[in-house]
Amino acid sequence: MNENIPFLDLITPHREMEDDFVAVFRDALRSGQFIGGPSVEKFEQEFASFCGTKHCIGVGSGTDALRFALIAAGIKLGDMVVTVPNTFIATTEAISQTGAVPEFIDIDEKTYNMDPGRLGEFLAKECREDAGRTVHIESGRIVAAVIPVHLYGQMADMDRIIELAERYRLVVIEDACQAHGAEYYSKRENRWMRAGTMGAAAAFSFYPGKNLGACGEAGAVTTNDESMTKMIKMIRDHGQAKKYYHDLEGYNGRLDAIQAGILRIKLQQLPKWTEQRKHHARRYNELLASVDGVIAPNEPDWSHAVYHLYVIRTQNRDALQSFLSQRNISTGLHYPVPLHRQKAYETARCYNGSLAVSERAAQKILSLPMYPGLADKQQLYTTENIKEFLSTSRT
Numbered sequence: 001m002n003e004n005i006p007f008l009d010l011i012t013p014h015r016e017m018e019d020d021f022v023a024v025f026r027d028a029l030r031s032g033q034f035i036g037g038p039s040v041e042k043f044e045q046e047f048a049s050f051c052g053t054k055h056c057i058g059v060g061s062g063t064d065a066l067r068f069a070l071i072a073a074g075i076k077l078g079d080m081v082v083t084v085p086n087t088f089i090a091t092t093e094a095i096s097q098t099g100a101v102p103e104f105i106d107i108d109e110k111t112y113n114m115d116p117g118r119l120g121e122f123l124a125k126e127c128r129e130d131a132g133r134t135v136h137i138e139s140g141r142i143v144a145a146v147i148p149v150h151l152y153g154q155m156a157d158m159d160r161i162i163e164l165a166e167r168y169r170l171v172v173i174e175d176a177c178q179a180h181g182a183e184y185y186s187k188r189e190n191r192w193m194r195a196g197t198m199g200a201a202a203a204f205s206f207y208p209g210k211n212l213g214a215c216g217e218a219g220a221v222t223t224n225d226e227s228m229t230k231m232i233k234m235i236r237d238h239g240q241a242k243k244y245y246h247d248l249e250g251y252n253g254r255l256d257a258i259q260a261g262i263l264r265i266k267l268q269q270l271p272k273w274t275e276q277r278k279h280h281a282r283r284y285n286e287l288l289a290s291v292d293g294v295i296a297p298n299e300p301d302w303s304h305a306v307y308h309l310y311v312i313r314t315q316n317r318d319a320l321q322s323f324l325s326q327r328n329i330s331t332g333l334h335y336p337v338p339l340h341r342q343k344a345y346e347t348a349r350c351y352n353g354s355l356a357v358s359e360r361a362a363q364k365i366l367s368l369p370m371y372p373g374l375a376d377k378q379q380l381y382t383t384e385n386i387k388e389f390l391s392t393s394r395t
């Protein structure tokens with residue numbers, strides 16, 4: 001096979017929708033409605049009903065969604081917000097930009113998401129109760145919130161995280177930026193629940209490469225909370241509920257009408273695209289099942305993952321990646337450096353001991369090509385090359 005296998009494909013899926021997208025742009029030109037308006041409101045209703053929440057607030061990006069959710073949840077200057085080191089930096093940027101301080105909890109070896117056992121240990125051993133709040137002993141900071149990230153489209157173990165959050169009075173904000181439509185079986189609720197419906201609020205990104213992507217920047221917050229909804233609508237629009245009457249300082253963080261119109265069209269395709277991703281994941285699992293030296297993703301029976309990424313683990317990761325690249329197969333690393341090892345956090349103090357699982361994972365993980373239109377023969381070619389690499393590197 002001499003064609004390139006891209007890591008993702010942002011061209012082909014848009015071809016058949018091109019006329020509809022042009023119509024969205026033409027409507028905007030002819031109505032002069034560029035920011036907000038009926039297409040934003042319709043998308044918000046449609047995405048809320050897709051997730052199963054009462055409300056959805058369209059914003060400028062997934063990062064905006066995280067920032068605004070934290071502010072609306074009442075996170076204050078100097079608070080501590082806990083999350084994982086194995087995520088995109090937007091998660092911790094949002095924490096810092098709200099005035100809070102991020103603290104890291106290690107991940108689970110199998111799901112690559114927050115290890116609830118480690119969260120429990122941190123809260124029990126490193127924190128104490130003070131006047132109804134949980135205070136981190138060494139820094140004296142209030143531990144105000146936890147952000148579980150549903151990374152790769154795989155659910156974090158929400159029951160256990162929510163139980164701890166209730167016991168220690170932390171607000172839960174889900175980072176669902178990679179998990180549109182992923183499902184979690186909640187034993188507390190006795191039903192399957194979608195990503196974005198379990199915390200006080202959740203952040204979604206519609207960055208072009210995400211499972212639901214705009215043709216530009218876009219994001220959304222989902223929540224069942226009426227007052228958070230009102231607050232986030234003000235925050236995204238300079239703190240105003242009425243034009244030029246500012247109840248607070250906000251941001252310029254609105255969703256524009258053209259992106260909302262495009263997202264409405266693409267949302268109709270999302271269930272089909274998600275099925276295709278799941279199909280490709282099952283096929284990769286089959287093709288790699290008998291391959292020694294490759295650990296395929298683990299999907300616990302309480303998770304229906306949506307495979308934003310298909311991430312394997314292997315010893316000689318860097319050599320395998322360059323071998324595949326020579327065979328014109330593009331792969332990715334999500335993420336090569338855990339956040340606590342980034343230069344940006346060089347001077348940050350991390351109190352929570354070992355983050356060894358995250359550090360080990362970062363050395364070994366490799367994201368294989370994954371997108372709805374991935375062909376059977378491309379998957380076969382990819383896995384055959386992985387096998388070839390492993391058999392030659394072993395001898």
Ligand SMILES: *Cc1c(COP(=O)(O)O)cnc(C)c1O
Nearest residue numbers: 061062063088090177205206207
């Ligand atoms: C993409 C992403 C974000 C940020 O979304 P943007 O729309 O790029 O601002 C945040 N968290 C995670 C886990 C993401 O993958």
